[in-house]
Amino acid sequence: MAPRTASLKKPNFIDMTTTRTIGIGILGFGTVGQGVWKHLTEKQSDLESRLGVKLDLRKAAVRDLKKKRGVKIAASKLTKNPLEVIEDPKVHVVCELIGGTTKARELTLRALSLGKVVVSANKALLCEHGPEIFAAVRKHGGQFLFEASVAGGIPIIKAIREGLVANRFDLIVGILNGTCNHILTRMGEDGLSFEDALKEAQTLGYAEADPTLDVDGIDAWHKASILAWLAHGKWAPAARTLVEGIRKIGPADIDFARRFGFALKHLAVIRRDFKAGWMTVGVYPALVPNRDILARVSGVNNGITLRGDVAGATTLTGRGAGGDATASAVIGDIVDAIAALTGAAPQGLSSEALATREKAGRALRMADLDEIVSPFYLRLSLLDKAGVSEGVYRIFSKHKVSIARVIQYEHPNQGRGTVTLSTYPVSERKMSAVLTELRRLKTVLEEPVILRIFSPES
């Protein structure tokens, strides 16, 4: 079949004099597909004004038309035939979220042969058929974007490709598999056996019934190959890549690690020696020194350190998988693709985007002092005399500020003491009232020192 050009007049560009609408189609409507649909719908008007185009969520190809879904979608937008999505001339961006490497390969190549943009979360496909896919991109002028294939919630592909483009990376090291990391965290911090930690991960939905791809390192290996290729241009041959899983880790290993200040992590390590002209790619469990920030990446999170010759070491951590984190990456790619298709200025900085941002800003007010709430820390210098503490604490109770922790220090022969304390969460307004009264006490000898205690929740 001869490639059709549909409404794509020119490779890489849509003729924006005839169309101001970009059509989006989705193949595969599982957790990620539904997440993409949901969040695109919710943020459609914001994204449209950022990009200066209309978005048309046209179609989703599913396996079962009648299945109940958690996301609202008109029945007319569902189809069982993925080609109906791909070949729709009004679909410019195709999200391949079905997984696997057979059907997915076929559909991806078909879409690329039409010069379309394919946004993919499919690491296995990219790993196994990368050269073929990019040959199709080069031949037909489409795009293949894959931020979602590695560490969903972390824009790592973009960081390597764009933000840190000035750098050559001699070391890329990461925790790329959330399942392994969850299991190792539970084993290392809570003493679970591998079997129990795996069972728990399966119950929590962090591991598949057949956990092979995760715990034997295959998933991490796919991701490591993609990062190595992106950074260095070479697909590491499987035979030259060390791929180990975590099944062999036992209590003695955990014990050794803990005693000598290491955390056990499943790592992907990509090194390059620019002088000698080689690279290595390996994924394996390793002992990571506790001082390394990756030792602190726990649970299902992912984390990647990029060491560049210009920027030094940059580490990105966040959610590695899960429908929403992956959807976030897919949407980032869709927006990127559209910006490139329409020749927009860097996203968020076009005139439209600036106008939208200003509009959003006008609707926004600064919080009142009653609305800013946090736990506080306070240091008081007090006269060393009976009854002083009572006078201080009376002010806290008057304003209903609860105290969480106290340390009182004596300063012999100085006639004064230091009290440090922390409170439960309280508003800036209340704390300020407490402070005003404290300042008035003759027994408070210096200006009190006040610090906020950071808590993500308040």
Add this chain to the structure above:
Amino acid sequence: MAPRTASLKKPNFIDMTTTRTIGIGILGFGTVGQGVWKHLTEKQSDLESRLGVKLDLRKAAVRDLKKKRGVKIAASKLTKNPLEVIEDPKVHVVCELIGGTTKARELTLRALSLGKVVVSANKALLCEHGPEIFAAVRKHGGQFLFEASVAGGIPIIKAIREGLVANRFDLIVGILNGTCNHILTRMGEDGLSFEDALKEAQTLGYAEADPTLDVDGIDAWHKASILAWLAHGKWAPAARTLVEGIRKIGPADIDFARRFGFALKHLAVIRRDFKAGWMTVGVYPALVPNRDILARVSGVNNGITLRGDVAGATTLTGRGAGGDATASAVIGDIVDAIAALTGAAPQGLSSEALATREKAGRALRMADLDEIVSPFYLRLSLLDKAGVSEGVYRIFSKHKVSIARVIQYEHPNQGRGTVTLSTYPVSERKMSAVLTELRRLKTVLEEPVILRIFSPES
């Protein structure tokens, strides 16, 4: 003066039918300016093939023509007149690296009035004159890019604007000032007083002779304002922003933090309540729970957590300042600007970029087993009998593998013991030879378990 359009035929676009060369000019040739020049020169051919255009490093405006510089630059490329750089019709991208808000404002607006791209590291300028700058961008169709203004080595602007574009952020919290973080790290971990830690930071070049901008929170406040504006569209009024420095921190505060499991950090905190319609911006020292990854960002590093409604919490850490980290951000912006000017596909994925990447890959080989070196960890299950250890350790000495640490466990009544040990760095080839011989010993009862010990250095 009427704005000239120079060779910029159309806002946001260069007519690439007449030019395949992008001219770059630099205003201010201090550490950052020289870093940009140096790294752009070194990576010119790589960047050119990624972008499919020639780069012309045209001119740098300096204060003193005769000053000795660490970077090679032809005398003919230096000028004392910044307008000579800006008004050169062959300069498309102007890097404003002089700092300050008077001259820098004037020059930035002049370049923008010509429809040019301005790449800036100037946080104060953006903060104080943001609306005026972006009005000029909108009027004349240029670009103003500012990745370098916040956390140089960390592509945080791009993460908010592009990678995580699907997200609304209810919390952005970061360590944005490396000087404060260095001082607080030394006070908290090593018991230095504020004065001594500041003096040390000044000696190391991490703090200015007049440290006010850093230690009183002004620098972090500028950066926080930029992040808040980028994420929420509103410039936080100074009068409604809490700005505190770290001068007041004393030993009792450090002691309290340590006893109750906190680290003392100078934080920028931007919260938004989407229901109530408010935001808060504050920069102040705070107690951060040790379990929070920001508590682990130490020394001159920066770290920022973005909490989005789709991707969850993503944290980026790395070098915040310094000539090279900032240069990395400036170059990232230059490349972005050129990609937008020429309408290229997402960077690094254009046909040219793919070809370059493939070419680089062909020149690259996988490392030999002799070249992959790391410390190893080994677990052996040994027959519990006199002389067994000697036989094991003989193999290590034969291959000149030094042992760093050992723990031996007994398993009473099982007739076997477990030995766990770590080695000094050794090649995969040597370790593999050791392993082969160990397997042959009758006293080694199970397949040995081998793990690598991660070290950034090897």
